[in-house]
Amino acid sequence: MKLTSRPMRNWRRLFHQDHQEIKQPLKPAWTQPVGYETGISIYNPIMKKKVPLILKNHNTATWYTCGPTVYDSAHIGHACSYIRFDIIRRILSNFFSISVLPVMGITDIDDKIIQRSQGSSKFTSWRHLSNHYEQEFLSEMHQLNVLPPYLHCRVTDYIPEIINFISILMSKGFAYKSTDNSIYFNTSNYPAYGKLRRPDENMTSPSKFSPWDFALWKSAKPNEPFWDSPWGPGRPGWHIECSAMASITLGNNIDIHSGGLDLMFPHHENEEAQSCCHHETGQWVNYWLHSGLLHLEDTKMSKSLQNTITIKELLEKFTADQFRLLCLCTHYRSTIEFSQETMSKAVTFLKKFQYFQSDCRNYVAGRFPAATVDTSTIYGKLRQVEKNILEALKNDFGTPQVMDELNELVGVVNKGLNNRIQGSECTEVREAPCIATAGIYVERVLKDLGICMGEESLQAGGSDGKFRRVVDDLVKFRTIVRNRALAMNVKDKELLGACDDVRNNLANSGIKVKDYKDTATWTFVKE
Secondary structure, eight states: OOOOOHHHHHHHHHHTSOTTSOOOOOOOOOOOOOSEEEEEEEEETTTTEEEEEEESBTTEEEEEEEEEEGGGOOBHHHHHHHHHHHHHHHHHHHHHOOEEEEEEEEEOOSHHHHHHHHTOSSOSSHHHHHHHHHHHHHHHHHHTTOOOOSEEEEGGGOHHHHHHHHHHHHHTTSEEEOTTSOEEEOGGGOTTTTSSSOOOTTOOOTTSSSTTOEEEEEEOOTTSOOBOOTTOSEEEOHHHHHHHHHHHHHOSSEEEEEEEGGGIIIIIHHHHHHHHHHHTOSOSEEEEEEEOOEEETTEEOOGGGTOOOBHHHHHHHSOHHHHHHHHHTSOTTSOEEESHHHHHHHHHHHHHHHHHHHHHHHHHTTOSOOBOOOHHHHHHHHHHHHHHHHHHHHBTOOHHHHHHHHHHHHHHHHHHHTOBOOSTTOOOOOOHHHHHHHHHHHHHHHHHTTOOOGGGGGOSSHHHHHHHHHHHHHHHHHHHHHHHHHHSSSOOHHHHHHHHHHHHHHHHTTEEEEEOSSOEEEEEOOO
């Protein structure tokens, strides 16, 4: 949608006023886009309320994500943010058939990277270090089942475009050169500054026109990497990177821009300010998404507090699915409390879904004990759950409600499956289609949210299929032995003990065996 450039003339008139005067930000404003109505409501941090999600182009969402500063990207606080946005991306694609065009920026040059490379005996240069941590980040995102973006943009690949972006800002009177040859954005000439969050009015900075001004181009320092520019050698400031890369790849108006809550100010505020000025528009991003932060024992997790847990350490103790389930059980805008207790709950919850899936398959296959299944109750609950889940997702991507709905459906089906028929003379009327429908629905919803159920790794055919047949034969043999031992007038403790040992050993390998009166089923559970 083409937005009016009328406010630009006011900004330019203000440029000729005294730079020392700090203009008060205008009242925050947001313009509802014109385009494709999705039926989804989404929280708007500018309006401080939920608004309709309307896309510029039919059924297509352009989405820019502030990616990692590669050296700082390896802890689970960042992983939490990427997983939450991956979930939202999957919701748009899998539940609402919206094509998402995601672009991610990667900061491969900054102060920390330079400092680390200069003091390192392992890495020969800052570029060597950046490449190492970038590959580590991409590998960890793959392990966490985070879908890759359509395009990764490295800052150092876009230096000419960044320089051109800054030159345009200077030509329009929104940037100035400081005494040390750095270039700053002039917030005094952009009255809408503070759109996302009002800055601290008590800030002082004698070296800049306004304390809120921020660096677009940092002049070169001794023994640091630099690029030539019209203002002398230097390198980009942090905020200009994303504005330039997002504008080059996605244009002068973007549907969605995301990042952690800690990026709202100053990073996103500064991106919006300089991009609106560059494109002469009142609104560069239509929808800002901010994920809540991850806390460890009620404290924000960050490297500065030295309380981080790396992604590698996480995956040594828990699976990617277990951590994703923790994210699904909390709203994307809320804080996540990471602890042994919360992860234990996530582990238990995931196992409940895995056991449910196995029970449904075993019932359909005829391996489950006889049960009376109330199909009308299950079908009725399934229809209601389907409706409630779509409504929850339309309401600012409410995944905690989705998990609650799935849990209730599993409870209703489990009640039917465990409603045992008394007496061996009873003949069961099997309701395989009903149970299969419920099981497939739960599995599909979880898969569409990025949860890979344990059964997926045991598809028929190939080595996995052979493994399944081996376990089937072992469990059947164990069941015959166990039934014979139980049928003896004097129970054979040695045989029963051996059966227990087999069950326990299988459990240690991630295979859960459930014994019933005269049969048994098994489930593969990823630990």
